[in-house]
Amino acid sequence: AQSVAQPEDQVNVAEGNPLTVKCTYSVSGNPYLFWYVQYPNRGLQFLLKYITGDNLVKGSYGFEAEFNKSQTSFHLKKPSALVSDSALYFCAVRRSSGSARQLTFGSGTQLTVLP
Amino acid sequence: ETGVTQTPRHLVMGMTNKKSLKCEQHLGHNAMYWYKQSAKKPLELMFVYSLEERVENNSVPSRFSPECPNSSHLFLHLHTLQPEDSALYLCASSQDRIYNEQFFGPGTRLTVL
Numbered sequence: 001a002q003s004v005a006q007p008e009d010q011v012n013v014a015e016g017n018p019l020t021v022k023c024t025y026s027v028s029g030n031p032y033l034f035w036y037v038q039y040p041n042r043g044l045q046f047l048l049k050y051i052t053g054d055n056l057v058k059g060s061y062g063f064e065a066e067f068n069k070s071q072t073s074f075h076l077k078k079p080s081a082l083v084s085d086s087a088l089y090f091c092a093v094r095r096s097s098g099s100a101r102q103l104t105f106g107s108g109t110q111l112t113v114l115p
Numbered sequence: 116e117t118g119v120t121q122t123p124r125h126l127v128m129g130m131t132n133k134k135s136l137k138c139e140q141h142l143g144h145n146a147m148y149w150y151k152q153s154a155k156k157p158l159e160l161m162f163v164y165s166l167e168e169r170v171e172n173n174s175v176p177s178r179f180s181p182e183c184p185n186s187s188h189l190f191l192h193l194h195t196l197q198p199e200d201s202a203l204y205l206c207a208s209s210q211d212r213i214y215n216e217q218f219f220g221p222g223t224r225l226t227v228l
Contacts, residue, residue: 042222043121043219102171104157
């Protein structure tokens with residue numbers, strides 16, 4: 001079985017400050033990891049993914065995430081938050097082997113950037 | 116936009132009605148997915164189609180019936196739903212490789228009275 005935990009339902013940060021949205025995962029074997037963002041009344045938009053290689057992955061809108069195998073974490077970060085970053089963020093994991101297409105999502109973290 | 120469209124965007128139906136949700140992708144992908152998103156819960160994968168064949172069905176009640184007539188279109192037929200089926204239904208598509216990201220439509224907000 002595979003699972004994702006996003007331990008914070010809500011993260012508040014002041015505009016211009018760095019932000020971190022936490023994600024830990026559990027999967028047998030090597031993981032493929034994804035971050036998505038959802039704005040109100042919209043579907044999920046892909047931000048970035050880790051497949052292999054460099055543990056620091058850069059994505060859209062200035063976001064990046066660091067894969068840490070020993071801590072089974074894939075935290076999302078941005079050096080300077082914008083009010084427009086306020087949205088719901090989802091982490092997701094999939095096994096890197098096997099044919100199953102199951103992408104398991106976390107329950108989401110609501111990010112609010114305060115002006 | 117993501118290249119995945121869904122209609123209708125909002126749907127209110129009674130428990131005895133029959134309705135269908137439609138999804139269309141313009142990305143040339145060969146896999147399509149239905150997800151259910153309920154408040155405060157993780158996204159639940161309902162069905163996966165690859166090359167127009169259903170390849171995954173995650174114990175979804177039979178009152179939900181998917182159809183994939185071609186690689187660009189996906190339907191979710193609904194009948195005799197329950198109030199607890201009220202949710203946001205999301206369609207997604209991807210190239211069918213396990214490392215590929217999925218592209219999501221805006222969703223259909225379904226309310227069952």
